[in-house]
Amino acid sequence: MSWPDDDREKDISRKAAQYVRMSTEHQRYSAENQADAIQRYADERGYQIIKTYSDAGKSGLRIQGRAGLTQLIEDIEGGRADFRTVLVYDVSRWGRFQDADESAYYEYACKRAGISVEYCAEQFENDGSTMSTVVKGLKRAMAGEYSRELSQKVFAGQSRLIELGYRQGGAPGFGLRRMLIDEAGNAKGILARGEHKSIQTDRITLVPGPDDEIAVVNQIFQSFVHDGQAEAEIAADLNARGIKTDLGRSWTPTVVRQILTNEKYIGNNIWNRNSFKLKKRHVRNDPSNWVRAVGAFEAIVSTDLFEAAGAIIGARSQRMSDDEMLEGLKEALEQHGFLSGFVINEAAGLPSSGAYQSRFGSLLRAYSLVGFKPERDYRYIEINKRLRGVHADIIRDTISGVEAVGGLADRDLQTDIITIDNEFTVSIVIARCMQTSAGAFRWNIRLDTGHLPDLTIVVRMGQMNELPLDYYLLPTFDMTQSKLRLSENNGLSLDAFRFDDLSHFFAKAARAPLLEVA
Structure with a gap:
């Protein structure tokens, strides 16, 4: 006769959770293929899968942004796990961490809590033997090396496209337009604001815009170089004449300076000013490391005029000592009562905030x-x-997740609105977690009422504002207010739209075969 506790322990010992992670690298790693392989493994070993932790469309380079793995570790370390085994497809699904010890750490965290980890598609038993330890170490190193090699290949490919004169995203700028060309180099037409290519082999390059805009650009350089006008004076003159920027806004000294310093106006294609390789911190690269293609586009400003403007701007800060720069900053502080990057950039006679x-x-x-x-x-x-940075990651991961399930995702770089399958639009809002004086947590949300997306994905951040807590999929037609204030529990009217991850959204975005639809 067994005791009830013994029966419970025997029952829970065969219960397992599965962890699946899918990036966009290969169909072999689709969530369905992983789940099928894990289920076969579980059936053969007598495991009952009672819970799934999933990270769809997620890179394995770091744990940030991987809500599934984060929740798995939190449940295990918090004693909330009602299973004794975690089933994973292979070592690389656990993560392609650049530090192999990080992957080992998360597995160790499971084992420390009495939870074993088994890899279903590997040719070794994760039994703690010397052989399994050596093989896992090698596999973890190989997983990290795969990402490094892929990063180098992607960087080389992007650099090659830059050198060929192809644009890698971003607005064209005042006086320029984006030209869509096919793989043979034939022009297909000018892309309007918000339009994007729909064929993967098509490319985008820059071409001169309307004559009146080109004339304004040259006038900006002439006024700055030959007439000695400051950026603020030039901006004021343009505004007085009713001329708008390419975004339909008023001119500011900062916008004028951006034109005066951007090499695209002399036909150069520049890339890699900043980098974010392998999910490490953003760095501002030295100009010697920029990828530059000289003469990639048709210039609309002479090189001599552009270099003269650059020399004036460069000398502005170089000729000033530290004390002189600080003295100018003090004067700006006395004039405005406070300082900011905007105040510095708009101040006449001061170098830029950069x-x-x-x-x-x-x-x-x-x-x-x-x-x-x-x-x-x-x-x-x-x-x-x-x-x-989280907002950019979520946008990228959302697009990757939609594409991973066979859907189409097109992002407007100006508004960050994503069009899914040419059928509905999505806006992504990050909700920062704040704590009231009473200790309660609140999230303030401002919905995009200007562009009226069909759906808003609200990413509610956790208490430390480091990782997403959950997601709200809010249809615009169901929202009667543009501003929402969420608490930890919000009632059925809002929490009915709450999800732990975006798998539900990706399922809705997946394209089904015509026969299946019929």
């Missing part, structure tokens, strides 16, 4: 040197800075 960052290491250090201590909590700024 020059201050370069000279003093950061704007915060420059501020401190002139005795300015912002009232704003810079933790808020750092969080917002990190959330901008």
